[in-house]
Amino acid sequence: MSGQLEKNDFRHTYRLIAVLVLFVVGAAFARWWAVPETFGQFGRYRGAAVASARTETVPRYVGEETCADCHEDQVELHDKDAHARVPCETCHGPGKEHAEAEGEAPIARPEGKGACLVCHQRLAARPGSFPQIEWREHYKFVGVADESVECTRCHDPHEPLYMDRDLRTARLHPMIHRCRDCHQGREDESLERPENHPPIFECSYCHGPIVEDFAGRTHASVRCTSCHIFFREDESTGRIIRDADPRFCLLCHRAADFRSDDAPPGIEWPAHREEMGTFPEDADKRCIDCHRENIHASEVSQ
Amino acid sequence: MSKELSRRELLKVLGAGSGLLLIHCGPVPPLPGTETDYDWEAHFWGYAIDTTKCIGCNACMRACRAENDVPEGVNRTWVERYRIDAHESVRVDIxxxxxxxxxPVAGDVARAFFVPKICxxxxxxxxxxxCPVGASYMSKDGVVLVDHQRCIGxxxxxxACPYGTRYxxxxTHMADKCTxxxxxxxxxLQPACVASCPTGARMFGDLKDPKSTLSTVLRQGRYRLLRPEMGTHPKCYYLGLDREVV
Amino acid sequence: MDFVFPNEVNVTWTVMIVLYPYITGLVAGAFIVSSLYHVFGVEALRPVARFSLASAFVFLLFATLPLLIHLGQPTRAFNIMVTPNFTSAMAGFGYIYSAYSLLVVLEIWFVMRSEFIARARRGGLVGLCCRAILLGNLFESDATRAADHRIARVLAGVGIPMACLLHGYVGFLFGSIKANPWWSTPLMFVIFIFSAIVSGIAVLIFHYFVVSWINGWKVDQPCVRSLGRYLWGFMIVAVALELLEIMSIAYKQTEEWEVLGQLIEQKLMITYVILQFLVFSLVPFLLLAISALFKLRDKLANAIIWTAATMLLFQVLLMRWNVVVGGQLLSKSMRGFTDYFPGLWEKEGLAVAAVIFTLPFGILWVFNRIVPLFPNAERRSA
Known part of the structure; x- marks a missing residue:
């Protein structure tokens, strides 16, 4: 069927070839023209896009320093108390508009129990060490009869450790309480706790799971309050802090020739750190950073 | 010049995409207020989440929405709540x-915890x-971004994202995500989610700086990655993560 | 098992993305049928050779329409060719699709040049259009015909791997998404090619019968029988591959199966197990086996082949649905499933899908009015 075809027999395709060439050239040109100028500047993307990503959005969360410009007193109090690490805008929302208008524009002032319960509602999934309540239980416990009373009647969110913002004497954590903080009518203060009093001064009352977990660990004989000490700041302020100073561990664990064989394992300090191949950057690493397993689970479900 | 214009018009008619015209408008625009001394080659950003510290308050999610104007129904970050009963039956919600x-939810729980998720x-x-058009890319400082002038949606x-963090x-009908x-x-500044976290569960830092908190924490090696078998080499490091979490 | 990542509650790829691989599959399949004649010289397929080429062409015209409707920024569609990011499996799409379209257009030009010349000579507006298509050159001789034939054959030959590439590529798009265990399999590429061929042959049989019936033509019996046998063969391979894929996952009982098994059980029981396999694969298989293995009267054989072909058209559509939608029902949390069913009137809904799928048949009708696709069709004796 085909036989010998000659060049002439393909002449009718020349125009087609010309059109194809034009098409390809046109397409190549169009492509060249349409590629954005900065495409490929840094990689296979439009270089100018990076600049847009930096400038398209403006920060709305301005940070505590900006808040402190006007609310210095408030911030100072806040920084001394249990909410010190809670950023202002976590509760108050973004402060950009408020700050730019120098306070003329409103800022969120969260109200109602919900505002506190966002963090402090008791949830199984919340870390056991985090203070959390079932508010009805709590109201019952502290003798609040009227359920419409807000948390802020007793706790100032900026200084939650104070029970009463005017007196500034009562403090929240049971370990810090004196009997009179709750039992104001009583003159005599006995060291004995009445039989029927809830055991609120025992760690396990609130921190049951952690205490239970701790009992099974190597340090079970160490008291909670050995590490979680009451730190007195001034006449009326104090808080529970977590002490993790290596010197404290070394009281028992420093190698010494006078120790008996069944004494806790001893080490040379700070040589121990180098032996473990610690990086020089980790010079301020604490014992518990590596030996957490011996203390207690940091998170235990309720 | 007129010739140039007509060629452009022609291309427009041909459907080469009218959006292209906007893009083709000169050198990189200056960055007002931001071109100060930021050197993107000096950093490589990473992120860490200490799940033992997360209290599930969702402050991060609220902050992210407010800061980045994220619409309802889609999320750049979220917090998952895991409740696992004695029979290892896992329930997750957000x-x-x-x-x-x-x-609060009733029901037996053997262990429970929160896990924040993010790109x-x-x-x-x-x-x-x-990404077929180079609209999605990683900046030199290690952040995966979307070019909203190129994305075709x-x-x-x-x-493709194994973590479900894109939407x-x-x-805008374009892809978007955590930036x-x-x-x-x-x-x-710190990312809004980190800046608003009340317990320090979220950490942000520079992997190129050996002194950064993030680098110090990571050197201890006690972290886990999400779906490492995907070969994506994620830079969000999870501390204290339960084995059930993927 | 009920947690879905919050961004996955609404599926991203809708029925439009179901339609897209379906239509490209029809393109690839129809093209391969025409190549069976043009390249491999299967004479029995001669009556549908042009029809299949033209079908490939009209479906190709509409293959990208569902994509455009689905794109968030359709005006930027050409970005994929302007700044392709070649690490992306999708980036080559623009070029592969364009090259393949060009090839099909050229092949039609060479295969049907004589017909276009004849139509151009008859004048009128249509004639003028034909003249334009021929670029004004109406010269024709035995030698040019021989040359056209030879070029067409080369194009058809090149077209086969390209058709496989175009469609296998769509399979690769899915198969390479490692985050999704329902998609992530190297078999996806092959499965897509074979299901494409099945759907291509099926649509030709379906349409050939309908056209013949409307026009009162006699179908070409050897051609139909031959198409039926090809359909049978290809559907066996396609379904076997589809089964193999799922069975190997199921048998290995890996972690993946824990979720995929539930996906099938809870979400895909009807569309996947019952419809795709039990009804629309098994029944056509049996029907085609009967028509291929037993000596049946023409009328009965035709009825059987047409029914099987029509059912296989649905089988492939279901397969696309189960792949595209099924994969998105499974959350990447691996702990739950979402739901999806398209609305009737929404932008990416069923009505639009139906229109998109019907349009190629309309264009094909117009095509046939200009250049007869069945020049030798015989009238059915009354």
């Missing part, structure tokens, strides 16, 4: 409606790999 507040800004990000990146914005608050971190 609070992405209304006020974003987790409510992992993977070193070998699949989303950037599969095909959704391939959304399918198509219902308003690690690129507008903040390049100004020396």
């Amino acid at each position: 609070a992405d409606k209304g006020d974003y507040v987790f409510e 992992n800004h993977c070193e070998k990000s699949v989303c950037s790999q599969v 095909c959704g391939y990146c959304v399918q 198509i914005d219902p308003r 690690l608050c690129y507008h903040r971190i390049t100004r020396g």
Whole structure:
């Protein structure tokens, strides 16, 4: 069927070839023209896009320093108390508009129990060490009869450790309480706790799971309050802090020739750190950073 | 010049995309207020989440929405609540409606915890790999970003992300995602989610700086990655993560 | 098992993305049928050779329409060719699709040049259009015909791997998404090619019968029988591959199966197990086996082949649905499933899908009015 075809027999395709060439050239040109100028500047993307990503959005969360410009007193109090690490805008929302208008524009002032319960509602999934309540239980416990009373009647969110913002004497954590903080009518203060009093001064009352977990660990004989000490700041302020100073561990664990064989394992300090191949950057690493397993689970479900 | 214009018009008619005209408008625009001394080659940003510290308050989610104007129904970050009973039966939920507040739920729980999720800004990000037009990319400082002038909204990146952190914005019809608050971190601020976390569960830092908190924590090696078998080399490091979490 | 990542509640790829691989599959399949004649010289397929080429062409015209409707930014569609990011499996799409379209257009030009010349000579507006298509050159001789034939054959030959590439590539798009265990399999590429061929042959049989019936033509019996046998063969391979894929996952009982098994059980029981396999694969298989293995009267054989072909058209559509939608029902949390069913009137809904799928048949009708696709069709004796 085909036989010998000659060049002439393909002449009718020349125009087609010309059109194809034009098409390809046109397409190549169009492509060249349409590629954005900065495409490929840094990689296979439009270089100018990076600049847009930096400038398209403006920060709305301005940070505590900006808040402190006007609310210095408030911030100072806040920084001394249990909410010190809670950023202002976590509760108050973004402060950009408020700050730019120098306070003329409103800022969120969260109200109602919900505002506190966002963090402090008791949830199984919340870390056991985090203070959390079932508010009805709590109201019952502290003798609040009227359920419409807000948390802020007793706790100032900026200084939650104070029970009463005017007196500034009562403090929240049971370990810090004196009997009179709750039992104001009583003159005599006995060291004995009445039989029927809830055991609120025992760690396990609130921190049951952690205490239970701790009992099974190597340090079970160490008291909670050995590490979680009451730190007195001034006449009326104090808080529970977590002490993790290596010197404290070394009281028992420093190698010494006078120790008996069944004494806790001893080490040379700070040589121990180098032996473990610690990086020089980790010079301020604490014992518990590596030996957490011996203390207690940091998170235990309720 | 007129010849040039007519050629452009012609291309427009041919459907080469009218959007292209806007793009083709000269050198990189200056960055007002931000071109200060930020050197993106000096940093490589990473992220860490200490799940033992997360209290599930969702402050991060609220902050992210306010800072980045994220619409309802899609999320750049969220917090998962895991409740696992004695028979290892796992229940997971999130609070992405209304006020974003987790409510107490009845039921037996052997262990329970919160896990914040966010874009992992993977070193070998699949989303950037599969973007057909180079609209998704990783910046030199290690942040996976979307170019909103090039994205065609095909959704391939959304399918490819093993972590489900990408979405198509219902308003712009383009892919969008966590930018690690690129507008903040390049100004020396922390991402909004980190800046609003009350317990320090979220950590942000520079992997190129051996002295950064993040580097110090990571050197101890006690972290886990999400779905490492995907080969994406995620840069979101989880501390104290339960074995059930993927 | 009920947790879905919050961004996955609404599926991203809708029924439009189901339609897209379906239509490209029809393109690839129809083209391969025409190549069976043009390249491999299967004479029995001669009556549908042009029809299949033209079918490939009209479906090709509409293959990208569902994609454009689905794109968030359709005006930027050409970005994929302007700044392709070649690490993306999708980036080559623009070029592969364009090259393949060009090839099909050229092949039609060479295969049907004589017909276009004849139509151009008849004048009128259509004639003028034909003249334009021929670029004004109406010269024709035995030698040019021989040359056209030879070029067409080369194009058809090149077209086969390209058709496989175009469609296998769509399979690769899915198969390479490692995040999704329902998609992530190297078999996806092959499965897509074979299901494409099945759907291509099926649509030709379906349409050939309908056209013949409307026009009162006699179908070419050897051609139909031959198409039926090809359909049978290809559907066996396609379904076997589809089964193999799922069975190997199921048998290995890996972690993946824990979720995929539930996906099938809870979400895909009807569309996947019952419809795709039990009804629309098994029944056509049996029907085609009967028509291929037993000596049946023409009328009965035709009825069987047409029914089987029509059912296989649905089988492939179901397969696309189960792949595209099924994969998105499974959350990447691996702990739950979402739901999806398209609305009737929404932008990416069923009505639009139906229109998109019907349009190629309309264009094909117009095509046939200009250049007869069945020049030798015989009238059915009354």
